[in-house]
Amino acid sequence: MKLSISFFIYPERIFLYLCFLISIIITVDVKAQQILVCDAISRFPVRDVEVCVDGQFIGKTIYLGTVTLPKQFKQASFKAKGYSSEKLTREEVLRDTVFLFPSKHSLNEVVVIGKYKLNIDSLSRNMSKRELYDYGYIKSSGGSFDFATVLDRRLNRDREHVQQNKEIIKKLNGKNIIEQIYTEEIEKKRVLDAAFERRKIPKDTISTYSFTTKPQNKNK
DSSP: OOHHHHHHHHHHHHHHHHHHHHHHHHHHHHOOOOEEEEEEOOBOOOOEEEEETTTTEEEEEOSSSSEEEEEOOOOEEEOOOOOOOOOHHHHHHSOOOOEEEBBOOOOSSSOOOSOOOOOOOHTTSSHHHHHHTTTTTTTTOOOOOOOOHHHHHHHOOOHHHHHHHHHHHTTTTTHHHHHHHHHHHHHHHHHHHHHHHHSSOOOGGGGTTTOOHHHHHHHO
16 A cells, blocks of 8 residues: 555656756756957967956856856956956947957057147247136136136127127128118018008009109009
8 A cells, every 4th residue: 555655656756856957957047158259469269368257257268269158247357468458348248259459569658749849938928817727727716706717708708799790690691680670671661651552542543643652653
């Protein structure tokens, strides 16, 4: 009797074990990313590149220049002897092959020397205080009131306003905007007066009032 009971329970245990194994397999990250690290000059794979993901060391590249990264990460850093270090985001890493530049082809510091020298003291005499402040020749006075700076700003605004008015006048074919508006209003009034006179005076008497209907003859 005991043997028969254990016989029926045994298949159920097998089913439970299978379900447990399947759940473990599903939780395993099977979609890990494999990337390639190459030399930016020769395009050959680089071996023994130390790779860190989000600050944690995960391994080195093999002789093929490949390394496996986890599926989810934010930033990855690559460091190798004789090469400049690189820090890339996840999107940049997965977008294309990672290239490392040799240290001898990179510059740590660039110094620019001008061919012509200028005397800043003589140049600053012809500059306004606002320009000296913008170019960093003088420091800001902090929270104090700078009246010279206010005048410079007001002058710049006035210049811009005058320039805008000149552009508007150019668009009006060289005519003054006030003169043009006045001419248009006078023309409208003349047309209205002429129309009113046409309705008021009979047609057979228009010739007798030719001196008062001069605009009518012009329109005709």
